[in-house]
Amino acid sequence: MESQASQPLRFSRQAKTITLLVGLAATVWLLARVQSILGPFVWALITAYVVSPLLDWVEVHLRLRRIWAVLLFYLAGLGVVIWAMTALVPLAIDQAEGLAAATPRILGALLDRLAAANQYLLAQEIHLYGLTLDPQVLANEVMRNLQNLVAYLTSHAIPAVFNVLEAVGQVILYLISTFYLLRAWPSMRAGLPRLIPPAYRQELLSLAGAIDRVVGAYIRGQLLLIGIMAVAIFIALSILQVQYALIVALISGVLEVVPFFGPLVAGGVAVSIALVQPNTPFGWSNLTLALAVVVAYTVLRQVEDQLVVPNLVGPIVDLHPLLVLFALFAGGRLAGFTGLVVAVPTASALKIIVRYLYAKIWDEPPAAEMAPTVASTNTRATSGEQP
Secondary structure (H helix, E strand, O other): OHHHHHHHOOOOHHHHHHHHHHHHHHHHHHHHHHHHHHHHHHHHHHHHHHHHHHHHHHHHHHEEEEEHHHHHHHHHHHHHHHHHHHHHHHHHHHHHHHHHHHHHHHHHHHHHHHHOOOOOOOOOOEOOEEEEHHHHHHHHHHHHHHHHHHHHHHHHHOOOOHHHHHHHHHHHHHHHHHHHHHHHHHHHHHHHHOOOHHHHHHHHHHHHHHHHHHHHHHHHHHHHHHHHHHHHHHHHHHHHHOOHHHHHHHHHHHHHOOHHHHHHHHHHHHHHHHHHHHOOOOHHHHHHHHHHHHHHHHHHHHHHHHHHHHHOOOOOOOOHHHHHHHHHHHEEEEEEEHHHHHHHHHHHHHHHHHHHHHHOOOOOOOOOOOOHHHHHHHHHHHOOOOO
């Protein structure tokens, strides 16, 4: 029997489309099924994306192989962790425990102040946009909610948020995933263009470059902003001798990732503590100290908005405030704290993609942030450089 020459299997255009759609659907289904374990991997990806340019610089200027640059980064991180564990973490834990234990007392004191204020500040009816509001009803509702909160916090002074062993396992998984991603990042970046059909490579790499510039600059700028504001608030609260200054400053720094509400919540925590702490500096009353805290937060916020943000972050994310709010709530609903962190840069990336698709639908020229960089982006990507 005469043997026939083997021929490669060739997919038609329809078969290719079906394969891509089935693969995409299977990927989405799998990610949805394993959503509960994605946290360490997502944070590892964010870390690798943020840190990779620094390691690129180390490779070039210190002439180190990638593996040694990654190990040097881990050694530096270990040194920071050891310093934090010996200098900051014990103090932060002590202040966090103290603040958790004192929270019922703080809320109870605020409740008493509200009750006293009700005697003379809420004696008149409130007229708002043609509506008449009974201040007594409002005060009773606020007090009822505060009483419920005090009762809950009293019985759950330090609630167990997650299992310790599970948390340790997630941290180990995060460190291992970050190590492999940092080591493989240059090859992953260089291999990205090969996933795009050659006919569309320049244009889609230009789109990816525009997204990379916005998202990368935003995330790195936000991390620096969090550190700067946490240090500045800690210094201000320490000068004013506000209790739990370190933990409040850390909370304020983390809440910088939540526009609008974050700074208000952080300032409210600091003011509440100042209103009821037993000892006040400079012979001030608690009310004077609270007003000083309000002034400090206001001044720091103005410095942040007028000086730090324009020079550090700049007009990177051009989103309407309503879109920012929607992105934050949607991100928090879908992925908790991780969703809050990535909500705004993700919305910015989606805005670039929508503008690109809009231009394609109406046969318009590409957006300004993509058009000038088509050739240069393609050159950098194919040569393995960071776009």
